Amino acid sequence: MGVNDGADSAYYLSLGYRVLGIEANPALADRLKDRFARELLGQQYILLNAGIAATEGQLDFWVSDVSEWSSFNREIASRNGTPHRPVTIPTRRFASVVAEFGVPLYCKIDIEGNDRLCLTDLTLETTPSYVSIEMSHPDADDDLELLRKLGYTRYKIVSQVTRAQPIPLLMTMGYRLPTFFNRALRYSTRKAFGVGTKDGWRFQLGSSGPFGEDTPGSWHPYDHVRRTWEALRDIDARFGTRGLAEWFDIHAAR
Structure with missing residues (x-):
């Protein structure tokens, strides 16, 4: 949709x-x-x-x-x-x-x-069997709880820019850099990872990328992905306008 x-x-x-x-x-x-x-x-x-x-x-x-x-x-x-x-x-x-x-x-x-x-x-x-929903930065806990009640047991949070699972600690360290270097780091990340390929298909920047078992990285239990969201939410709260400059999808599997 x-x-x-x-x-x-x-x-x-x-x-x-x-x-x-x-x-x-x-x-x-x-x-x-x-x-x-x-x-x-x-x-x-x-x-x-x-x-x-x-x-x-x-x-x-x-x-x-x-x-x-x-x-x-x-x-x-x-x-x-x-x-x-x-x-x-x-x-x-x-x-x-x-x-x-x-x-x-x-x-x-x-x-x-x-x-x-x-x-x-x-x-x-x-x-x-599989569902993804764009992650709400402030209140994705409501969506995660709904997904859990619907019987989903495996989860991933995937960046819409890098199409990788975020590492909140590294992201937080990046935001501690001076503004110029932080922006340069984020720009280079977009340039490096904004377009990807799988089985010969080229994903343009802005597309969602693979789904289901083809999504990157390992599946995680509910508690793990909720902690990841909380860490991402806190980055936004701590760094304000220098906070999350990208969006994420929550993927869930039964």
Whole structure:
């Protein structure tokens, strides 16, 4: 969910999976229809132009000039003074999508503000084998607790920039450097790790990368990944505007 430019969808399709994409932004949905016209015709790809919300019907959706920030939450769409505008779009409960299309092997959740609604609409009977959700810096403990109640027992936190599992101690040491060197370190990290490959597939900066058992590093129990999140949260709290300059996904497996 949150297809954006379709980079992740293209990767999943390349692996031979049948893919359901949910994209709220009508303009992006039109581009995706052109990009995946063949896959849509062959029903290997299904695209829903709708937003996941607490109710079914229609709501105003804020389309941001930074497409990744478009959201039902105007504060998210307008962060840093970014121009944005409302469009009225159809909404779906995530439970109704699962009821219509079935339980997926993997569910990627990255929808800028309504992510948790997807987890609260899952049940023990409808949980995918693998799920990822963009990590909330301040309150990911709520998402982790929901995942645990849904029966997930293995976890990873993976950087959306380096596509590696973070080492909070090293990150904290980096933020102690003078501002210039800290920024240089973070820039070089992006340049070195922002684009990766797997089995010949080239992941562009901004795509989520591999999923499931192909995600980097070892799986960890709940307590370990919660401590990792707490350490990342504390970096933000201690260093303010010099805090986490990247985002992370929480991956969970049953």
